[in-house]
Amino acid sequence: MTGIQIEGLSKTYRRGLLGEPVRALADVSVSIAPGEAFGSIGPNGAGKTTFLGCLLGFLRPDAGRITIDGRAPDDITIRAVTGYLPERLVLDRWMSGYQFLAYHHALARLPADGREAEVERALERVGLDPEAGRRTVRRYSRGMLQRLGLAQALMGRPRYVFLDEPASGVDPAGVVLFRRLLSELARDGVTVILNSHQLAQVERVCGRVAFVKAGRVEAIETVAAGAGHARVLRVRAAGDALGTRVPREQLAVLASSAGATLHDLAPPEARFTVADDDAAARLLQALIGAGVPVAEATPEESRLERLFLDAPEESAS
Amino acid sequence: MNTTLITALWRQRLASPVRLVLLGTLFGIPLLPILFMQGAGFSVLGNSQGLVLVLGAGMIGQDVSSGVLQLIYARPVRRPEYVVSRWLGVAFAGSALSLLQVALASGFMAAHGAPPAARDAVMFAGARVLESFGLAAVLALL
Numbered sequence: 001m002t003g004i005q006i007e008g009l010s011k012t013y014r015r016g017l018l019g020e021p022v023r024a025l026a027d028v029s030v031s032i033a034p035g036e037a038f039g040s041i042g043p044n045g046a047g048k049t050t051f052l053g054c055l056l057g058f059l060r061p062d063a064g065r066i067t068i069d070g071r072a073p074d075d076i077t078i079r080a081v082t083g084y085l086p087e088r089l090v091l092d093r094w095m096s097g098y099q100f101l102a103y104h105h106a107l108a109r110l111p112a113d114g115r116e117a118e119v120e121r122a123l124e125r126v127g128l129d130p131e132a133g134r135r136t137v138r139r140y141s142r143g144m145l146q147r148l149g150l151a152q153a154l155m156g157r158p159r160y161v162f163l164d165e166p167a168s169g170v171d172p173a174g175v176v177l178f179r180r181l182l183s184e185l186a187r188d189g190v191t192v193i194l195n196s197h198q199l200a201q202v203e204r205v206c207g208r209v210a211f212v213k214a215g216r217v218e219a220i221e222t223v224a225a226g227a228g229h230a231r232v233l234r235v236r237a238a239g240d241a242l243g244t245r246v247p248r249e250q251l252a253v254l255a256s257s258a259g260a261t262l263h264d265l266a267p268p269e270a271r272f273t274v275a276d277d278d279a280a281a282r283l284l285q286a287l288i289g290a291g292v293p294v295a296e297a298t299p300e301e302s303r304l305e306r307l308f309l310d311a312p313e314e315s316a317s
Numbered sequence: 318m319n320t321t322l323i324t325a326l327w328r329q330r331l332a333s334p335v336r337l338v339l340l341g342t343l344f345g346i347p348l349l350p351i352l353f354m355q356g357a358g359f360s361v362l363g364n365s366q367g368l369v370l371v372l373g374a375g376m377i378g379q380d381v382s383s384g385v386l387q388l389i390y391a392r393p394v395r396r397p398e399y400v401v402s403r404w405l406g407v408a409f410a411g412s413a414l415s416l417l418q419v420a421l422a423s424g425f426m427a428a429h430g431a432p433p434a435a436r437d438a439v440m441f442a443g444a445r446v447l448e449s450f451g452l453a454a455v456l457a458l459l
Contacts, residue, residue: 056391076393084391090384092325094332106321107392152388 001069001159003191004032004055009064011050011215024050025061026215032193034069034159037186039194039206047215048195049087052164055193056084068160080109083158087165087195089149093138097128097148100137101155110156122151127177142169150178154185161185164195179204199305232300233260233280236269238293243267246292254290258282271300319394322402327410329379330372343367344414351422355429359437362418365445366452369411373456376403404457411449416442 009028012021024047032038040048053059054066057074068078091100101119106112123133126147132140140148146169153161167178175198182205185192196202202209203223211218235242242251243265252262255272260283263271274280280297287294330336351357377400380386389399419442426433 058387058390076395079391080393082391084388086384086387088384089388091388092329092332092383092385094329103321103325104388104392107319107389107394109393 001034002067003034003036003069004030004160004193005065005067006030006032006055007065009051009054009066010062011047011054011059012062013050023215025054028064028215028217030210030217030220032191034191035186035189036208037182037192037194037206039196039202039209040212041196041199041202041209042212046212048212049164050215051212052162052193052195056082056162078160081159083153083155083161085146085149085153085161085163085166087168089145091137091145091148094136096134096136097123097140097144098133100148101133101151104152104155108156118155122155123148125154125181126151127174143171143174146170147174147177150181154181158190160191160193162193165197166194167196167198167201175201230273230275231280232263233272233274233283234269234296234298234300235272235284235287235292235294236296237287238268238295240267241292242270246290250290254286255283258286318405319398319402322389322394322399323406323409326376326403326406330410336371339371340368340414343371344418348418348421348425351425356431358426359419359422359433359441362422362441365411365415365418365448368414369407369449369452369456372410372414373407373453376407376456400457404453407456408450408453411453412446415445415449419445 007029009025010023011025012023014021028051030038040051042048050059054061055068055073057072057079066073068075071078095103098119101122102115105115105119110118120130120133123130128144128147128151132144137145137148146166150163150166153163163182166182167175170178179201182192182194182201186205186207192205194202194206206223208220208222210220244267246254248262248265251265251270255262259275259279261273263273265271272283274283280299284294284297347362350361377386380389386399390396419438423433423438
């Protein structure tokens with residue numbers, strides 16, 4: 001297995017016969033290792049879905065080359081190990097959830113023996129009960145459709161899973177379930193390509209993230225790199241320690257000695273700007289050393305949000 | 318030929334009540350004169366185009382416009398395999414209905430004491446099967 005290699009990928013659309021050409025992807029080059037969870041984030045219309053379309057072999061790029069395990073993305077042997085959940089999932093409305101999964105199980109050329117058991121397991125895995133499996137999909141809510149779509153994408157233990165906004169329309173319990181399932185995939189060595197606007201989901205699942213804007217990959221960062229970026233740290237102390245026992249002036253001096261800056265104080269909370277993880281640790285040590293009973297310390301943005309906000313200006317718009 | 322795709326096509330076609338009513342009408346009404354009128358022959362049945370048109374209308378376009386095709390193509394299914402399976406699915410179903418119609422008509426004629434010549438029945442049925450495959454191919458390629 002060599003993973004996914006993308007070199008100089010470009011794709012342009014024309015809106016109508018005489019319309020102006022619209023650049024969807026421009027010279028995108030990325031290498032995704034087998035077993036890696038790779039996210040792409042960016043504004044609507046950035047080219048993320050076109051990128052997935054090319055990776056799945058649905059769209060023919062104008063220039064560039066994609067190989068998956070050394071083969072073309074539309075190679076049948078690659079499709080046999082691929083799972084896909086589109087952003088707007090459309091199903092044959094006459095099918096039941098069970099029939100839909102059995103249909104895709106058969107299309108994936110998986111052995112008919114044990115199909116029934118595997119479909120039941122797949123329904124259970126995404127939190128759909130047997131009664132829901134017997135219902136026709138025209139009676140499914142948006143969230144149930146997404147759950148069914150994810151079950152379909154995971155049918156037959158694929159080695160590559162392509163997901164476009166998988167948690168779109170899913171209720172909070174479903175979001176948590178999706179996050180857990182995707183994390184399991186990443187742990188099991190499945191290569192996951194995830195398009196999502198939900199930064200928290202991308203951060204939990206993906207090791208690397210591409211920031212896409214106007215068809216270009218502006219930056220590719222490891223999610224762990226967010227630890228080295230400046231952030232605002234919100235510190236809450238028990239009782240009246242902040243502002244009363246330890247006044248603003250003393251807090252500012254403590255922060256300064258730890259390499260941080262007091263941002264503002266609104267007892268029982270204070271907000272500090274810290275440069276990185278080390279500065280955050282020094283600040284907390286200094287506060288505790290000065291007798292502040294720190295009850296909670298939370299960054300205002302997640303690591304991925306920090307990366308997103310610190311990315312080149314045009315990619316963060 | 319992919320039997321999973323063919324079976325799914327039949328179930329999709331049968332899931333539409335409007336299509337079922339049209340098929341029932343096109344199948345049953347031409348048989349009525351043969352059932353009730355002595356001397357009526359195969360020519361009353363006409364050709365099988367109506368049945369194939371109702372079975373095959375939107376056989377590929379429906380999947381394209383609804384977006385279902387994208388999920389199918391994400392599976393190890395080649396485009397020609399999909400098109401051929403849709404064509405054969407409609408052609409087989411159209412042929413089966415045509416043959417059943419001819420068989421029932423032959424039975425009604427026999428009941429009136431004037432069974433058709435075996436050669437005529439086979440020729441008529443064969444022509445309808447060929448029509449079904451031909452028209453289904455045109456619908457698949459449109």
